[in-house]
Amino acid sequence: MPPTTHRRKITQKELKAPDELTTLVDSARDFLVNNLNQVLISAGVVALVGAIVIGVYYYERHRDNLAAAQFYSAITALNGGKNKDAEAQFKQLADDEPGRRLGRLSRFYLASAYIADGDLPNARDSLVAFLAEERDPLFRSLALTNLAVVYERMAEWTKAASAYQQAAADPGPEQVRAELGVARMLAKSGDKQGAIAAYRSFLNAHPFAQQRQDVVESLALLGAPADIPPPPSASAGPQPVVIH
Numbered sequence: 001m002p003p004t005t006h007r008r009k010i011t012q013k014e015l016k017a018p019d020e021l022t023t024l025v026d027s028a029r030d031f032l033v034n035n036l037n038q039v040l041i042s043a044g045v046v047a048l049v050g051a052i053v054i055g056v057y058y059y060e061r062h063r064d065n066l067a068a069a070q071f072y073s074a075i076t077a078l079n080g081g082k083n084k085d086a087e088a089q090f091k092q093l094a095d096d097e098p099g100r101r102l103g104r105l106s107r108f109y110l111a112s113a114y115i116a117d118g119d120l121p122n123a124r125d126s127l128v129a130f131l132a133e134e135r136d137p138l139f140r141s142l143a144l145t146n147l148a149v150v151y152e153r154m155a156e157w158t159k160a161a162s163a164y165q166q167a168a169a170d171p172g173p174e175q176v177r178a179e180l181g182v183a184r185m186l187a188k189s190g191d192k193q194g195a196i197a198a199y200r201s202f203l204n205a206h207p208f209a210q211q212r213q214d215v216v217e218s219l220a221l222l223g224a225p226a227d228i229p230p231p232p233s234a235s236a237g238p239q240p241v242v243i244h
Contacts, residue, residue, distance in 0.1 A: 064100070067093060071102045078109060083117040086110075104133055108143055115150065124150045141172040148181055161185035180211060187222060196224045 074089035090110035097103030107130040114123035127147040134140050148163035164181035167174055183198035199219050203212065 063097070067097050067100055067102045071106065074106070075109065078113050078116070081116075083113045086113040087117065104130065105139075108134075108139060111143075111146060111150075115146065120150050120154050124154070137170050138172060141167050141170050141174050141178075145174040145178055145181075148178070148185075152181070152185065157185045157189035161189065176206060176209060176211070179205070180215070183215075183218070187218070192222055196222050199224075 070089060070093050074086050074093065077083075077089060078086035087110060090106040090113060094103055094106040094110060097106075107126050111123045111126035111130065114120070114126060124147065127143050127150065131140065131143050131147070134143065144163050144167035148160045148167060151157075151160035151163055161182055164178045164185060168178035168182060179198070179202050183195050183202060186192075186198055187195035196219060199215050199222075202209070202215055206212075209215075
């Protein structure tokens with residue numbers, strides 16, 4: 001005999017109750033209707049922010065292109081010996097775009113134009129302003145060397161020696177020139193013993209330097225004893241490392 005099957009009777013209330021999916025869809029529809037203005041405003045804000053970001057990006061790229069074109073024009077004028085034109089263009093770019101890399105570099109090249117034109121005070125001020133913000137070691141070394149040259153031409157020996165010394169502190173293309181500049185400024189300022197020590201230090205650090213003979217002659221003019229050691233023989237080669 002088959003087992004008896006008990007059937008649950010569905011009530012009228014359950015028949016009228018909406019299922020879960022229908023309830024969820026209805027709730028979402030009600031929320032959208034009740035908050036339609038807020039949803040539209042939020043969507044509009046997102047779209048507006050996106051448009052602003054895109055607009056700012058292309059505007060900045062446009063300004064970059066304009067700055068690059070102006071910088072190239074100023075460099076061309078400087079290389080062509082048109083110092084006044086170069087000065088005007090570099091100064092305008094530096095003033096208009098102080099936050100851009102080319103705007104900051106313009107102060108360095110503006111100083112070069114001033115130096116070429118013999119305007120030492122403006123060259124000094126431009127280099128000082130450039131060094132106050134520049135962090136790149138190469139450009140700092142170049143700028144410090146140029147500043148030292150400006151001070152030297154203005155006969156400000158102490159300031160020139162300080163600038164040369166700062167330039168010599170970092171390895172780079174101007175290091176040898178800066179080291180010699182320090183010794184030369186010490187001699188011009190009357191510190192003969194300091195100059196002799198600086199020249200001797202240079203010979204020890206750069207025994208094969210092209211400037212060796214000039215340094216030997218400078219030491220002779222300063223009355224240094226003639227005990228300058230000859231440069232080490234290039235044929236000797238590196239010495240072996242002895243491990244004890």
